[in-house]
Amino acid sequence: MLIKILGTGCAKCQRLEQLTREVVAETGIDASFEHVRDMKEIMVYPITTTPALVIDEEVVVFGRMPSKDEIVGWLKPA
Amino acid sequence: MDFLILALQGGAASLAAYLAAHVLLCLVPAFFIAGALSALVPQASITRYLGPDAPRWVAYPAAAGAGSLLAVCSCTVQPLFAGIYGKGAGLGPAITFLFFAPAANILALSYTGVALGAEIAIARIVLALSFGIGIGMIMAMIFRRSEAARRGDARAFAGDGRVPPRTLLFLGTLVALLIAGTLKVDLLTATLWQHSMAWPEAASAQALLDRWVPANEATGAEGISLQGVALIALLAAIGAVAWRGLGLIDNGVNRLTVPALVLTVLTLAFAALGLRATEAGLDVTVSGRTLAVPLLCAALLPQVRRFEAWDMQQWLWETWRFVKMIFPLLVVGVFLIGVIRVFIQPEWIRAVAGSNTVAANLAGVVFGVFMYFPTLVEVPIAKMFLSLGMHPGPLIAYLMADPELSLQSILITAAIIGKLKAWTYVALVALFSTLAGLAYGAWVDGTPASTLILVVGGFVAALVVALNFIENRRSSC
Numbered sequence: 001m002l003i004k005i006l007g008t009g010c011a012k013c014q015r016l017e018q019l020t021r022e023v024v025a026e027t028g029i030d031a032s033f034e035h036v037r038d039m040k041e042i043m044v045y046p047i048t049t050t051p052a053l054v055i056d057e058e059v060v061v062f063g064r065m066p067s068k069d070e071i072v073g074w075l076k077p078a
Numbered sequence: 079m080d081f082l083i084l085a086l087q088g089g090a091a092s093l094a095a096y097l098a099a100h101v102l103l104c105l106v107p108a109f110f111i112a113g114a115l116s117a118l119v120p121q122a123s124i125t126r127y128l129g130p131d132a133p134r135w136v137a138y139p140a141a142a143g144a145g146s147l148l149a150v151c152s153c154t155v156q157p158l159f160a161g162i163y164g165k166g167a168g169l170g171p172a173i174t175f176l177f178f179a180p181a182a183n184i185l186a187l188s189y190t191g192v193a194l195g196a197e198i199a200i201a202r203i204v205l206a207l208s209f210g211i212g213i214g215m216i217m218a219m220i221f222r223r224s225e226a227a228r229r230g231d232a233r234a235f236a237g238d239g240r241v242p243p244r245t246l247l248f249l250g251t252l253v254a255l256l257i258a259g260t261l262k263v264d265l266l267t268a269t270l271w272q273h274s275m276a277w278p279e280a281a282s283a284q285a286l287l288d289r290w291v292p293a294n295e296a297t298g299a300e301g302i303s304l305q306g307v308a309l310i311a312l313l314a315a316i317g318a319v320a321w322r323g324l325g326l327i328d329n330g331v332n333r334l335t336v337p338a339l340v341l342t343v344l345t346l347a348f349a350a351l352g353l354r355a356t357e358a359g360l361d362v363t364v365s366g367r368t369l370a371v372p373l374l375c376a377a378l379l380p381q382v383r384r385f386e387a388w389d390m391q392q393w394l395w396e397t398w399r400f401v402k403m404i405f406p407l408l409v410v411g412v413f414l415i416g417v418i419r420v421f422i423q424p425e426w427i428r429a430v431a432g433s434n435t436v437a438a439n440l441a442g443v444v445f446g447v448f449m450y451f452p453t454l455v456e457v458p459i460a461k462m463f464l465s466l467g468m469h470p471g472p473l474i475a476y477l478m479a480d481p482e483l484s485l486q487s488i489l490i491t492a493a494i495i496g497k498l499k500a501w502t503y504v505a506l507v508a509l510f511s512t513l514a515g516l517a518y519g520a521w522v523d524g525t526p527a528s529t530l531i532l533v534v535g536g537f538v539a540a541l542v543v544a545l546n547f548i549e550n551r552r553s554s555c
Contacts, residue, residue, distance in 0.1 A: 008157050011399055015328070039160055048128075048161040049121040063121030067388045 001075075004034045004054035006042045012065060013051040020053065023071045031075070085417045091291045091302070092416025093409065096458065097313060098306025102349040103259030103371070104192040106342065108185045109404075111252045113397025115147055115184070118245045118389060121158075128167040128175075138211050141171035145179030145210070146187075155179045156487070160494045169495070170218030173503060176491065178210040180481035184256075185404070189457050190477070192260050194464060201474055205514040209478070212538060213506045220545055221499060244384050251377050258370035259350060266366040269352075277359035280304065284355035304360070305353040312345040324398035327391050335394070347372045404454060411455035419462050427466040434471035434519030439512045442472035446479030447508070456480040471519015478511040513537065 003020060007013020017035055024031050036042055045052065045059055052062035053071070060066075060074045124147060127140035144158070155176065163172040180186065182203050191199035258266060284304055291302045319341055323334030350371040352363030382390055431438040451459060460477055464470070483504060492500035517530050 010157070011403075039157075043160070043164040046165065048125045048158075048165050048167075050157055050161070063125070065117070065392055067386075 001029070001031045001056050002034065003031050003075075004036055004057075006036045006045060006047065006052040006054060006062070007050045008039065008042070009037055010050065016051045016053060016065060019066075019068060020071055023068055023075060027072060027075065029075050085420045087291070088420040089413040089416035092419065092458070093413045094291055094302045094306065094310065096408075096412045097310050098302055102309060102313070102346065104188045104256065105185070106346060107252060107256040107259060108188045109400050110393075110397050111184050111249065111256065112400050113395075114245075114249055114252060114393050116400075117392035117396040118248070118385075119147065119241055123241050125162060125167075128162055128171055132167075132171075134168075134170075137168060137171040138174055138214060141167075141174040141214065142178045142182075142207055142210060145175045145177075146182040146184065156490050156494075159491070163494060168218055169221055169499070170214040172214075172495075173217045174210045174214035176503075177213055177482055177507065178206055181206040181478065185400075186454060186457070186481070188256055188260065189454055190460075193457050193461050194473075196262070198470065198474065198477070201518050202477055205474065205478060205518065209510045209514060213503070213510060216506060216542060216545060217499070217503060219542070220502060244381065248378070248381050248385075251374060251381065255346075255371065255374040255378075258367060258374055259346065266370065269363050269365055270369070271364040273362045274356070274358065275360045275362060280355040280360050281357050303353070304355050305348075305351075309345065309349055312341070312348065316341050316345060320398060320401075324394050325402075327394045327398070330391070331387075343372070343375045346375065408454055408458075411451065412458045415455075415458050415462050419466070422462075422466060424466045427463060427468050431463070431468045431472040434469050434516065434523060436512065436516065438469060438472040439475040439515035439519070442468075442474075442476035442515055443479040443508050443511045446476045446511070447483045447504075448485065449480070451480065469519055470522045471515045471517075473515070474518040475511050475515025478514050479507065482507050482511075 003024070005013060005017045005020065007016065013035075017033070021033065042050065042052075045054060047059055047062040049063035051065075053060050053066065053074070055074055061070070121144075124140055124144040127136050128144070132140070141162075144162075145155075158179075159172060159176045162175060163169065187199055187203060190202055287302055287304065287307065316338060319334050320338040323332065323336075323338030326332060327335055347368070350365075350367045352361070352365060352368070354361045354363070385393075430441050446456075456477060459480075460473055463476070464473055488500060488504055491503065495503075513534060517534050521527060521530055
């Protein structure tokens with residue numbers, strides 16, 4: 001699966017990437033990462049505020065920091 | 079050589095006075111509030127009122143609210159502005175947000191109130207709010223045709239954005255703590271209990287401090303008290319403990335977290351105590367403030383238990399992030415201002431901006447636009463100008479223009495909304511800042527508020543009619 005982190009390089013965005021990477025490592029899910037920093041590319045997604053987490057082109061959260069448990073829930077296929 | 083010592087002494091004096099007098103009861107709670115706003119309030123709770131379909135009377139106040147609640151420094155303002163504008167909020171609310179955010183966030187306001195007085199802080203928020211909304215509406219009107227072409231994306235503004243009651247209560251308690259620590263009302267400042275401690279060395283210790291950091295009423299240098307020295311030491315201790323205690327909190331509560339928080343509460347309580355050196359010893363004064371500050375800190379404790387541990391970790395982590403980001407800039411800024419002040423002659427300031435004239439207000443605005451100061455540093459600079467004899471009118475003009483307009487933010491804004499709109503915005507802000515300064519200055523000089531409201535309102539109405547006329551003429555030919 002493809003995980004994108006949308007953020008302009010703010011502290012929160014770095015933190016979100018770090019958290020998500022930790023979750024991926026812990027659960028052993030096969031995923032590739034992309035940190036989107038370009039404002040124009042970010043604005044393609046329906047979000048108003050960064051940071052945002054996009055999993056397989058689906059925005060799962062933006063504008064706040066999710067907890068690890070939440071990220072696990074999004075990553076595991078229902 | 080003497081000159082150099084004088085300059086360094088000036089810097090040290092302004093830094094010491096700043097740390098001892100302004101930071102504690104105002105900025106420490108303000109940092110915690112900023113952290114809580116950032117960590118506990120979902121941004122969607124406000125941006126959902128900004129969607130393309132939102133009615134005007136909801137969107138403009140929401141934009142102003144977003145400005146003061148979500149954005150603490152200009153570095154957060156630009157991405158949020160791009161987000162709000164890019165996703166179809168009207169140009170008007172987006173501009174209101176851009177204008178209001180840097181001037182009216184919790185850190186800027188509380189610091190302005192403590193350093194420059196509540197009157198200037200209130201003038202700052204009222205003028206920024208009314209002119210922010212005014213400029214937003216004028217922008218929306220001028221550019222309404224090009225705006226209609228832009229397609230909104232309502233999805234971006236959807237989402238569950240409710241703020242839970244426990245968060246509101248928590249924020250309320252923190253704000254009460256800030257107010258209890260800074261507001262100068264009888265209830266808080268009246269002496270409840272006083273005791274003189276015998277300590278013969280107190281007077282000589284104070285005399286030594288006065289020699290190192292001389293107080294000077296004429297230039298506004300405040301000097302430093304024995305209590306101030308103790309507070310600076312406590313602040314340094316908090317910094318040392320919090321570096322790991324709060325900086326690494328996202329990995330879980332560590333053994334330095336609790337000491338860091340306890341030390342913070344103790345420091346606040348100590349700062350709220352009145353201590354004064356006399357000939358015979360130390361006068362200890364307990365006032366309403368001394369009781370209110372520890373009580374409100376204690377009231378936070380049971381509330382913390384109602385949050386999930388993760389939320390609280392986020393809160394402390396965000397708080398510490400703000401401190402790390404803003405505090406060093408402030409320390410360096412305040413020191414440099416102290417150095418510069420030694421070289422500036424009060425006569426220069428009085429000659430340029432000593433009275434409330436159009437030229438003086440314009441000078442304030444121009445200085446604000448071309449000097450770029452990091453977040454909050456505009457406040458000590460304003461304080462320096464005030465103590466050097468600047469009239470409050472031009473001071474407000476400067477305070478309105480400095481955070482909103484700098485060459486850097488003009489360029490970024492131009493990249494987001496286009497050159498024509500950005501420069502129109504700049505012109506409007508310069509115009510309105512001058513107007514704000516003139517109005518506030520006239521009010522300070524004794525002109526009744528009702529007359530001013532009439533004059534300013536009439537001017538804005540005339541401006542709106544004129545712009546409308548130009549726009550109609552342009553479209554008809």
